Amino acid sequence: MTTVTNQPATASAAAGAPETQTPDYDAVIVGAGFSGMYQLHRLRQLGMRVRVIEAGDDVGGTWYWNRYPGARVDIESRHYSYSFDDELQQEWDWSERYAAQPELLDYARHVADRFDLHRDITFGTRVSALDWQDRQHAWTVTTDSGERLSSRFVILATGCLSVPQEPTFDGLDEFRGEVLYTSRWPHEGVDLSGKRVAVIGTGSSGLQTITAIAPEVASLTVLQRTPNFAIPAHNHPLTDDDRAWIKENYPQLRGQDFESALDFYVDDSQVLFAEHDEAEIDAVLEERWRRGGLGYTRAFADSLLSAEANARLADFARAKIRERVADEKLAQKLMPFDYPVGAKRMCVDTGYFEVYNRDNVRLIDIGEQPIEGFTASGIVVRAPEGRGGREEIDVDVVVMATGFDAMTGAVDAIDITSDAGSLRDKWQDGPRTYLGLMTADYPNLFTITGPQSPSVLTNMMTSIEYHVDFISRMLEKMTAEGTTQVAPRPEAEEHWVNLTNDLGALTLMPKAQSWYMGANIPGKPQALMPFVGGSHVYINYCEGIVVGNYHGFAFGKVS
The missing domain is CATH 3.50.50.60 (FAD/NAD(P)-binding domain)
Known part of the structure; x- marks a missing residue:
């Protein structure tokens, strides 16, 4: 067996070296x-x-690279942290229910410093x-x-x-504006205030970016390929009492995490959908929605097994979207209909759907209006049905939130x-x-x-x-x-x-x-x-x- 030392051997291992040579x-x-x-x-x-x-x-990994506006974890901070060292748990204070990227990067750096x-x-x-x-x-x-x-x-x-997934578009190299990727956002940040911005993609990074920048940009065009189920985060600052309770209860919380299906405790239901009556179903879903977060699909034991159970979860989520978007036709475009809830990674949002009630935000469904390419001044899409031809959208900045x-x-x-x-x-x-x-x-x-x-x-x-x-x-x-x-x-x-x-x-x-x-x-x-x-x-x-x-x-x- 390799002799264990505290320093690496001289870097000399190469093809053809003797079998007994100690690796570096x-x-x-x-x-x-x-x-x-x-x-x-x-x-x-x-x-x-x-x-x-x-x-x-x-x-920091993910939290080193992903610095786009609004970047935030979708698991509660008390779960999304190390459990292996109790002193580490007790000395670190989370500021919010769902930590934002800067705090997560600070946490990673703290751990690296603490353990040298x-x-x-x-x-x-x-x-x-x-x-x-x-x-x-x-x-x-x-x-x-x-x-x-x-x-x-x-x-x-x-x-x-x-x-990162970096799609290619005809004419992208001719675009004179700025192209940014959520997966490698400039570390010095970007001032988007007063600019005409387009965001391509409505996965988690797209939703978070859209929600964060909508109030500051002159105009925001969202190009959506697939609408997403997004469950409210109900994010909030943690109080001193919250933090004290978390630290006192870490042993129980961690034990529950390791025993759960999702690796964080959300009270997984053991009851099948068919075992509930109508009143119970409505009550269960309202309670899950009130809690918020990714535990929504754990409302029934067979949420991802039964098409009937899943359809009820999806109907409920779509109704909530309808309540949050003033324009009925726009709300319809934001509702997923062609896949089961939970079969794509769900998002946890902090006001995403309400963004579309703003006068400076426009949604383009690229299923209806495909992206045909770029020009020097913007994005070309197919014109809305009935109009024929093409439509050019002039923008200063394009944000690619196109996934991984x-x-x-x-x-x-x-x-x-x-x-x-x-x-x-x-x-x-x-x-x-x-x-x-x-x-x-x-x-x-x-x-x-x-x-x-x-x-x-x-x-x-x-x-x-x-x-x-x-x-x-x-x-x-x-x-x-x-x-x-x-x-x-x-x-x-x-x-x-x-x-x-x-x-x-x-x-x-x-x-x-x-x-x-x-x-x-x-x-x-x-x-x-x-x-x-x-x-x-x-x-x-x-x-x-x-x-x-x-x-x-x-x-x-x-x-």
Whole structure:
């Protein structure tokens, strides 16, 4: 087994080196968001030599890059935070029910400073290639600067929503105005006051941006492809009493989080829709709406299984949109009708629908008026039905809120190879993993909250902590037993892929053209990528595998 020291060996591992050469690192972690930071901390506790490689210039991941106006978490702050250290929990004070981006970035920096993480992180660097060297039983890690280093293990903490989708439009390069992307908003900020602005996209980042900038811009044109279900956040500042209660009750709150389907406690209903009478249904939905947030779909035990139950949830949400938008025809355009509620990522809003009651805001449904291209002064769309021709919308700024290549995008962005070939080729028809943690034939390579784990259907912080702890326990076991290599058995991976797909097929999730399915990326294979059985079921399954001596994993030693 690799000798554990506190400093990396001289960087000299390369193809053809002797099998007994000590790798430069025990583990290389790709990404310094919340998953990479916690993984670094845990592996340090095991005495491992670790290096983190991060594309940004600071920690924070999602909250480092996404600085667009109105950027805010859609999980309550008390849940969207680390639970592994009680002193950290007790010393940090959240200011709002749903924290905004600056506060989340401050929290990430606080954690990095508190645990002295920066010294093991290389910033401003991307990993371009990973190649498993079977003779050395190690990965060769190549960065965009040309550096090559070796590591026994590689852990991809690259995030599920970290590779932006940047669509192309005819004439975009001719546009003389400013083009901004929510996924890489200028760190110095942008003054949009008094400007004519267009926003393309009405997912979460689009909704938040639209809500934030509408009062300050001269005009705002929203180009909507698909209307979204958005549930009120009912956000508010936290009082000293609120914070004291949260800190006192953290043990109970965290326990409930890890036992819930969504990794944050929302009082999951155990009652089927058909078991309620009409009065009870209305009362349940009103109560869920009053609470706000992503727990709306947990109103009935079969909300994502029963078309009838889901239709009632959708009808109720659409009625709420109708109440909030003064123009009836406009309200109709803002209502989703062609997919089940919850089958696309729901949004949590802070006054989004009310924006359309403003005189300076206009909605264009690009299903009816497709974008035909750009000119030097603006966007060209097809004219409204009955008018014929084209309509040009003059704008000063275009904001692209066009989403991400979710879950697999950041993995595919790295050229990952082993003796079995390219991981991109293996995943060309959709991801293939065991537990969303590893993939067969690529030893010692882990993905935190990877495809076919609950990940994006949950509170990411809780899912991150579980995966990091699972990986860390496995590496601790390997150190104790003198094993140096692990990979899933092919039959275990096949079983997990089939289980994930079969569970997904039982739900209404595949009925939406969503980024859960990869449908937002041209040419991407259509497959439901997250595990839909609920985080509580997933964790129990994984713990059973641990009890079974990591059933489904094959371990080996350097000879």
